[in-house]
Amino acid sequence: MTTPWADWDHVLKVDPDKSLVEGETFEDVCRTGTDAIEIGGTMDVTTEKMRRVIDACRKHDVPLYQEPSNPAVVVEDDALDGYLVPVVMNAGDPFWITGAHKEWVRIGDLDWSRTATEAYVVMNPEASVAEYTDADCDLAADEVAAYATVAERMLGQDIVYVEYSGTLGDPDVVGAAHRAVDDATLFYGGGIGDYDAAYQMGERADTIVVGDLLHDEGVDAVEETVRGVKDAHE
Numbered sequence: 001m002t003t004p005w006a007d008w009d010h011v012l013k014v015d016p017d018k019s020l021v022e023g024e025t026f027e028d029v030c031r032t033g034t035d036a037i038e039i040g041g042t043m044d045v046t047t048e049k050m051r052r053v054i055d056a057c058r059k060h061d062v063p064l065y066q067e068p069s070n071p072a073v074v075v076e077d078d079a080l081d082g083y084l085v086p087v088v089m090n091a092g093d094p095f096w097i098t099g100a101h102k103e104w105v106r107i108g109d110l111d112w113s114r115t116a117t118e119a120y121v122v123m124n125p126e127a128s129v130a131e132y133t134d135a136d137c138d139l140a141a142d143e144v145a146a147y148a149t150v151a152e153r154m155l156g157q158d159i160v161y162v163e164y165s166g167t168l169g170d171p172d173v174v175g176a177a178h179r180a181v182d183d184a185t186l187f188y189g190g191g192i193g194d195y196d197a198a199y200q201m202g203e204r205a206d207t208i209v210v211g212d213l214l215h216d217e218g219v220d221a222v223e224e225t226v227r228g229v230k231d232a233h234e
């Protein structure tokens with residue numbers, strides 16, 4: 001797979017289990033200025049809900065990726081530019097490091113040219129993803145940095161993702177992870193709710209991921225975060 005994310009400042013993560021703000025459409029969502037849309041969530045995702053979002057976005061020209069939370073929700077569709085598959089570096093259960101992936105390879109017919117992985121370090125113990133994967137979130141900045149190095153240098157990961165889903169993370173942790181990677185792209189996601197938070201995390205990460213804000217506040221708020229990260233990267 002090529003590495004289009006090397007040029008992304010902003011990713012919008014659409015949770016297929018959550019609705020848009022009343023009166024907004026996926027056309028509005030695709031016009032926020034985000035560099036890519038990632039469709040995924042931890043809880044209550046089904047292929048049917050996934051398909052609904054893909055269909056609503058297919059005629060707009062924003063790059064569209066599925067981020068599957070397990071092999072059963074993977075959807076095959078030409079409208080998708082590819083699959084970004086999590087590997088949870090600090091999962092307590094190895095199923096979320098390689099087990100689910102082994103099952104997917106066993107049952108699926110993977111299109112490797114459109115499949116890439118994201119090396120997650122899950123940091124918010126309150127998030128569903130932390131509970132789901134039994135992640136050890138009690139990590140100091142140097143440990144997160146070391147996970148980033150393991151991901152890039154030992155496991156050849158091209159995306160390292162510091163994940164604080166639901167809460168704004170510690171900028172020092174994000175900065176430490178960024179300094180630890182060389183060519184890999186550092187994603188940061190969690191709790192970005194306005195221009196300032198996007199700017200602050202944009203100063204430390206290559207790409208920021210905005211999720212809940214779309215469903216809670218809507219497209220204007222998302223646009224502000226696009227401006228924030230682009231200004232930080234100028």
Ligand SMILES: CC(C)=CCC/C(C)=C/CC/C(C)=C/CC/C(C)=C/COP(=O)(O)OP(=O)(O)O
Pocket residue numbers: 015040041042043044067068069070071074085086087088095096097100101102104127128129130132133163165166
């Ligand atoms: C091998 C395949 C195809 C899949 C396995 C992929 C793995 C390891 C998934 C585990 C990590 C995971 C569930 C990632 C999903 C993306 C994510 C972190 C969404 C954010 O989740 P939360 O914000 O915690 O959940 P909700 O918003 O759904 O409550």
Ligand SMILES: O=P(O)(O)OC[C@@H](O)CO
Pocket residue numbers: 013163164165166167188189190191192209210211212213
């Ligand atoms: O929903 P938020 O808190 O913006 O987090 C974004 C993303 O990192 C979730 O996987």
Ligand SMILES: [Mg+2]
Pocket residue numbers: 165166211212
């Ligand atoms: Mg969430």
